[in-house]
Amino acid sequence: xxxxPEDTIAAxxxxxxxGAISIIRVSGPMAIQICDxxxxxxxxxxxxxxxTIRHGTIRREDLSIVDEVLVSVFRAPxxxxxxxxxxxxxxxxxxxxxxxxxxxLEAGARQAEPGEFSKRAFLNGKIDLSKAEAxxxxxxxxxxxxxxxxxxxxxxxxxxxxxxxxxxxxxxxxLVELDLDFAEExxxxxxADQILAKVxxxxxxxxxxxxxxxxxxxxxxxASVVITGKPNVGKSSLFNRxxxxxxxxxxxxxxxTRDLLEENVTIGxxxxxxxxxxxxxxxxxxxxxxxxARARARETSSDISISVFDGTEPVDGFLEKEVGxxxxxxxxxxxxxDQSMRNKWANRLGxxxxxxxxxxxxxxxxxxxxLIASTGSRASRSEERVGASTLRQKEALAAxxxxxxxxxxxxxxxxxxxxxxxxxxxxxxxxSEITGxxxxxxxxxxxxxxxxxxx
Ligand SMILES: Nc1nc2c(ncn2[C@@H]2O[C@H](COP(=O)(O)OP(=O)(O)O)[C@@H](O)[C@H]2O)c(=O)[nH]1
Ligand SMILES: [Mg+2]
Numbered sequence: 001x002x003x004x005p006e007d008t009i010a011a012x013x014x015x016x017x018x019g020a021i022s023i024i025r026v027s028g029p030m031a032i033q034i035c036d037x038x039x040x041x042x043x044x045x046x047x048x049x050x051x052t053i054r055h056g057t058i059r060r061e062d063l064s065i066v067d068e069v070l071v072s073v074f075r076a077p078x079x080x081x082x083x084x085x086x087x088x089x090x091x092x093x094x095x096x097x098x099x100x101x102x103x104x105l106e107a108g109a110r111q112a113e114p115g116e117f118s119k120r121a122f123l124n125g126k127i128d129l130s131k132a133e134a135x136x137x138x139x140x141x142x143x144x145x146x147x148x149x150x151x152x153x154x155x156x157x158x159x160x161x162x163x164x165x166x167x168x169x170x171x172x173x174x175l176v177e178l179d180l181d182f183a184e185e186x187x188x189x190x191x192a193d194q195i196l197a198k199v200x201x202x203x204x205x206x207x208x209x210x211x212x213x214x215x216x217x218x219x220x221x222x223a224s225v226v227i228t229g230k231p232n233v234g235k236s237s238l239f240n241r242x243x244x245x246x247x248x249x250x251x252x253x254x255x256x257t258r259d260l261l262e263e264n265v266t267i268g269x270x271x272x273x274x275x276x277x278x279x280x281x282x283x284x285x286x287x288x289x290x291x292x293a294r295a296r297a298r299e300t301s302s303d304i305s306i307s308v309f310d311g312t313e314p315v316d317g318f319l320e321k322e323v324g325x326x327x328x329x330x331x332x333x334x335x336x337x338d339q340s341m342r343n344k345w346a347n348r349l350g351x352x353x354x355x356x357x358x359x360x361x362x363x364x365x366x367x368x369x370x371l372i373a374s375t376g377s378r379a380s381r382s383e384e385r386v387g388a389s390t391l392r393q394k395e396a397l398a399a400x401x402x403x404x405x406x407x408x409x410x411x412x413x414x415x416x417x418x419x420x421x422x423x424x425x426x427x428x429x430x431x432s433e434i435t436g437x438x439x440x441x442x443x444x445x446x447x448x449x450x451x452x453x454x455x
Contacts, residue, residue: 158393
């Protein structure tokens with residue numbers, strides 16, 4: 001099978017806008033020849049060894065100069081894509097970079113599709129699929145912790161773990177299949193219990209990689225935090241105070257906020273997605289009632305909820321429901337509470353909540369600490385734990401889990417080795433999709449389609 005496509009691709013690899021330099025990437029069997037058609041320097045690129053930079057100009061067909069450039073030459077297989085590649089560094093600017101690209105395209109290259117350089121790197125065996133996804137993760141990381149987790153994957157952490165499970169499966173299924181051959185002669189190599197023990201071990205390892213995905217989700221996507229409470233307790237004021245921005249309208253009239261307002265902010269290296277909501281009350285107003293319904297729905301779907309109470313209201317009126325693990329109680333308007341009131345609240349809350357003033361900012365630091373703590377324990381653990389980091393990987397693991405659970409059930413029911421061997425092979429196929437030993441066009445499109453052009 002010939003994996004390397006015949007055509008040579010080119011794209012601008014740097015983001016649009018003005019900067020010191022822009023890079024145009026060219027890759028494919030004709031990369032060096034095509035660039036030689038437009039590059040004028042003291043040495044031809046064809047006579048330039050790999051890992052070498054040349055200075056010169058890019059010229060149009062009429063020999064007019066497009067830009068003065070530095071050109072790096074990479075020779076297959078020692079390049080990112082594994083093919084002959086050229087990287088043209090031109091001056092950073094929207095127009096000049098696209099002019100250079102246009103000249104290279106006219107000389108015979110084709111505009112690259114999103115992720116096509118990485119796809120070729122995969123097809124040429126330079127990276128596995130989980131590493132390709134780690135590269136996408138590094139590019140899209142918005143927080144330091146998300147970045148660290150992607151770098152861990154790029155080092156091959158996931159590939160290593162999946163390969164280990166795959167080896168266990170290969171060993172196991174060859175034992176089961178061997179058993180099948182000998183069964184005809186009336187001898188058995190393995191006891192049912194031995195097989196079951198190994199199957200359960202594989203199942204446990206798969207489950208671990210799946211649970212790391214759930215934990216790592218907060219690192220990658222951020223934690224969703226909903227601010228709820230009765231009207232006028234200061235939810236919008238708190239939202240604005242956390243964002244340092246007058247994003248939400250604050251007013252003494254109850255029922256001001258009617259829709260969900262969302263903003264992101266990074267606290268302690270973790271991304272939080274805050275939502276301000278309509279105050280929870282019975283309302284005859286249709287719009288406000290819809291707002292209340294949305295607030296309630298968001299409260300159930302969020303990772304964390306901050307329940308805001310008005311501290312100037314009697315402490316006794318505070319409904320002491322069970323405070324959930326995902327819930328933080330914030331008693332607001334500390335600035336207008338007298339000392340005895342403060343004491344009453346502090347006694348009542350203990351460790352379950354914080355006293356704050358959205359107006360002055362007092363107590364905000366304690367609230368932030370509580371926020372980080374409620375994700376922190378989960379987030380910091382997952383930094384050490386490598387597992388699935390994309391939905392695609394998780395789905396492949398989930399399919400593998402389903403199949404290994406089938407195998408486990410078949411073992412427990414003392415079914416024949418044939419059926420067990422079938423489930424084991426299916427499970428092996430599912431796991432092989434993660435690193436790309438088994439791929440389909442659909443899988444490749446799913447992985448590389450999310451990349452930017454030029455990567
Ligand atoms: N004194 C004081 N007033 C506050 C505080 N937070 C909010 N308020 C006032 O309470 C009223 C309702 O605030 P708002 O943020 O709109 O409440 P929401 O309905 O829960 O969103 C406004 O008049 C705010 O100025 C606070 O910490 N201290
Ligand atoms: Mg409000």
